[in-house]
Structure formats: structure tokens, C-alpha cells
Amino acid sequence: MRYERPEPPRWRVYSLHLLLFLVTLVTTTLAGIMLTRGGLDFLPLDVFGLRGEALRTELSRGLWFSVPFLGVLTVHEFGHYFTARYNRVRTTLPYFIPFVLGIGTFGAVIRIKDRIFSRREYFDIGLAGPLAGFVVAVPLLMYGFTHLPPLADYLFQIHPEYQQFGADYARHVYPPGAQGITFGKPLIYQxxxxxxxxxxxxxxxxxxxxxxxLLAGVLSLFFTALNLLPIGQLDGGHILYGLLGYRRFNRLSTVLFIGFIFYAGLGIFSLHSDRDTWLYGGVPYALYLFVVFRKLLPTPARTVLLAAAVWFGQLALTVALPGVLGNPGWLVFGLLLGRLTGVHHPPAPDESPLSPGRKVLGWLMLAIFALCFTPAPFH
Structure with a gap:
């Protein structure tokens, strides 16, 4: 007789979800404080030593980031949750993931506890999250753009040294070649x-x-686009799988993933790279390409050939178009896709095609991906 672990008490399950949400609210609020100070580092624990008006001011800035940002993430995850429940697929409540660096969170996930039996169910559950999040993120940005404070009342209070230059402050403060943290602007943002x-x-x-x-809005678009990448078992992968079916999707997903890695590593190496770059970076990059492509092909030899072809193609393109650059930051996400979530989509027992209405909605979601995506989200 097979032993099955009993389900934990509901109060314990709900307490865990609530605790993770509250901790993530704290970490993203601290992240909002840090970001509005102009930094991107460890969370500012010095806030806990503030009192009175100083504390209220800092908390206000932090909450103006964390509440709308977590709001979009929450709506996204509950889009998945309620659609799964509607389709009688058991799933957990969202698990929020706090973090002590950067924006204070790695997002949130739900865990599907039942097998999904049809392309339609994969499609519906995968689509519901990013669609719900997008519907909230756009009004959030609209509010941000229509409620911008005058520079003198806000930005010049943070940077009094800008006051002397007025609206033309950027030309004086940021000379050509100046460095700073910027965010890529997707089409919908522009x-x-x-x-x-x-x-x-x-x-x-x-x-x-x-x-x-605005920061919460642009990051919400980034997470929406990230989930809508039409690769593997990301939300975008579920959508494109629903549109194309098992065989066609997995062939296309493989091509898209190879192109994704090709772009990410573009420009790291060129024929003009110095000796140290090749000496200390060449072997790790070759190993990276082998590891990230290993699950795509049945034999190590074919994987080596694919990795070599990608690297050679990158070098050839840098010769043809000197100065062309990808975005190495995507290499980390590529590793997660290639080794953890997977590039291919499992088949569903019911491979029946989608209805015409769902097909239209699916292609609309891929258009939304194009509106939200930017190849260089952070500079």
C-alpha cells in the first residue's frame, strides 16, 4: 500500500502564504526607499532607526512603489489561480519570494497540483496571468504619467543642486558619457x-x-514581458503551445531559445577582444553554451557542434557589424530556461485545436508581449 503524506492543516498553509506576502511587502517597501534614493543595492536597514517625519517620508516613498508593484504581481498570479480553479485544476495560492537585493523580490509563483489535460487548459491558465497583470499595469502607468509633480516641488527637493539649472538641469548634470541607472522603455511605455x-x-x-x-509600472511591464517569452513552459510558452500544438511549438521554441542565447552573448567576444578576455572568459563561456544547450540535443557531440556554431555566428556578426552588442544579463535567465524550466513543452492528452476566439486572443497576447518587451530592460 502506497503511503501518501497527509495534507497540512489549512491554517498553516494560509499562514505561510500570508507570511511570505507580508515579508515581501516589507522587502519591496525597503527596495522602494532604496531606489527612490537613487541606489540599487542591499535593502536600507537604516530606515528602522528613523523616527517621526523622516520615517513617514521614507515609508511613503517605499509604499508608493511596493503597493502598486505587488498589486500587479498579485493580480497576475491570481489570474492563473482563478482560471485554474475554474478549470477544476488544483493549485496553490501564490508564493511570494522576498529578496534582500535590488527590487526586493523575485516575484511570485503558484504550484499546479493536478495534471493539465488539454491544450485549451494550458492556454487559458497561461494566458490569464499576464493578461490580468497587463490590464492593471497600463492604468498604473497612466496614473503615474498624469500625476507627475512639478520638478521644483519634487525632484529639486531631492536634488537641490539641480535648482540653479531649472528644467535644463540634465544638460548640466549629465554631460556626455555620464553613467547612471536607466530602464529600457517598451513601446507601450513610450x-x-x-x-x-x-x-x-x-x-x-x-x-x-x-x-x-513610474518605476513600479515599468517593472510590471518587464515582468509581464518576461513571463510572455514564447519559450518552454513560461506563460508565453503555454500560449504559443496552445496556438501551435506540441510538435510545431517545440520546434519553434528550440529555435527561439537558440536565438535568445545568441543575442544575449552577442559582443562579449570579438576578434578584437584582448588576450585576457579570451584567456579568462573563453573556457567559462564555452562551458556555459554547452550546459545551456545540453538538453536540446540527444548527444554531447551534437551539443558541442551547436555551441560552436552559435559562438562562431556571434563572432562573424561582430565582424560584419562592429560594435553590435547583445545583453549579457539575459544569459542568467537563459541558464534557468535551459536547465530548470526547460525549453520544450510537455504534450497534453487532449491536443484538440483552440477555438477561433482563443486563437485571436492568443495572437493578441503575443502582440502585448511585443509592446512590453525591450531587449535591454536595464542599463
Whole structure:
């Protein structure tokens, strides 16, 4: 007789989800404080030593980031949750993942506890999360752009030294070649900015960190696009699998993944790279390509050939287009896709095609991916 572990008491399960949410609320609030100060580092624990008006000011800035940002993540995850429940697929509540660096969280996940039996169910559950999150993220950005404070009342209070330059401060503060933290602007962000924002109140891209609502909005678009990547078992993978079916999707997903890694590593090495770059980086990069592609092919020999072809292609493109660069930051995510979540999608017992309405909605979601995605989300 097979032993099955009994389900834990509901109060314990709910307590864990609530605890993770509250801890993530704290870490993202601290992250909001750190980001609006203009930094991107460990969370600022010095906040706990503040009192009175100073504490209220810092908490206000932090909460103006954490509440809308976590709101979008929560809506996204509950989109998956309620759609799964509607399809009678057992699933957990969202597990929020706090973190002590950067934006204070790795996002949130739910765990599917039942097998999914049809392409339609994969499609519906995968689509519901990013669609719900997008529907909330756009009004969030609209609010941020229509409620920009005057520079004198906000940004110049943070940087009094800018006051002397007025609205032309960026030309004096950021000379050519200046370094700073910026966020890539997806198409939907650019459209909303040009449509709704008062140009005299728009901050320089290096100052976006001081605007928590806009920051929450642009990060919400980033997470939406990340989930909508049409590869493997990401939400976008579920959607494209529903549209194309098992065989066609897995062939296309493999091609998209190889292209993703090709872009990510583009420009790291070139024929003009110095000796130390090749000496200390060549072997690790070759091993990376082998590891990340290993599950795509049946034999190590074929994996080596694919890795060599990708690397050779990258070098050839840097010769043809000197200065072309990818985004090495994507290499980490590529490793997660290649080794953990997987590039291929499992088949469903019921491979029946989607209805025409769902097909239209699926291609619409891929268009939303294009609106939210930027190849260089952080600079």
C-alpha cells in the first residue's frame, strides 16, 4: 500500500502564504526607499532607526512603489489561480519570494497540483496571468504619467543642486558619457509617455528611480514581458503551445531559445577582444553554451557542434557589424530556461485545436508581449 503524506492543516498553509506576502511587502517597501534614493543595492536597514517625519517620508516613498508593484504581481498570479480553479485544476495560492537585493523580490509563483489535460487548459491558465497583470499595469502607468509633480516641488527637493539649472538641469548634470541607472522603455511605455505626460515635468531617464509609481509600472511591464517569452513552459510558452500544438511549438521554441542565447552573448567576444578576455572568459563561456544547450540535443557531440556554431555566428556578426552588442544579463535567465524550466513543452492528452476566439486572443497576447518587451530592460 502506497503511503501518501497527509495534507497540512489549512491554517498553516494560509499562514505561510500570508507570511511570505507580508515579508515581501516589507522587502519591496525597503527596495522602494532604496531606489527612490537613487541606489540599487542591499535593502536600507537604516530606515528602522528613523523616527517621526523622516520615517513617514521614507515609508511613503517605499509604499508608493511596493503597493502598486505587488498589486500587479498579485493580480497576475491570481489570474492563473482563478482560471485554474475554474478549470477544476488544483493549485496553490501564490508564493511570494522576498529578496534582500535590488527590487526586493523575485516575484511570485503558484504550484499546479493536478495534471493539465488539454491544450485549451494550458492556454487559458497561461494566458490569464499576464493578461490580468497587463490590464492593471497600463492604468498604473497612466496614473503615474498624469500625476507627475512639478520638478521644483519634487525632484529639486531631492536634488537641490539641480535648482540653479531649472528644467535644463540634465544638460548640466549629465554631460556626455555620464553613467547612471536607466530602464529600457517598451513601446507601450513610450506611447503612454508621449500621450499623457507633461514634458516639462518628465524626469531625465537617470532620475526615474525617484518616481516610484513610474518605476513600479515599468517593472510590471518587464515582468509581464518576461513571463510572455514564447519559450518552454513560461506563460508565453503555454500560449504559443496552445496556438501551435506540441510538435510545431517545440520546434519553434528550440529555435527561439537558440536565438535568445545568441543575442544575449552577442559582443562579449570579438576578434578584437584582448588576450585576457579570451584567456579568462573563453573556457567559462564555452562551458556555459554547452550546459545551456545540453538538453536540446540527444548527444554531447551534437551539443558541442551547436555551441560552436552559435559562438562562431556571434563572432562573424561582430565582424560584419562592429560594435553590435547583445545583453549579457539575459544569459542568467537563459541558464534557468535551459536547465530548470526547460525549453520544450510537455504534450497534453487532449491536443484538440483552440477555438477561433482563443486563437485571436492568443495572437493578441503575443502582440502585448511585443509592446512590453525591450531587449535591454536595464542599463
Amino acid at each position: 506611447w503612454l509617455e508621449s500621450w499623457l505626460a507633461d514634458p516639462t515635468r518628465l524626469p531625465h531617464p537617470y532620475e526615474l528611480l525617484h518616481y516610484p509609481v
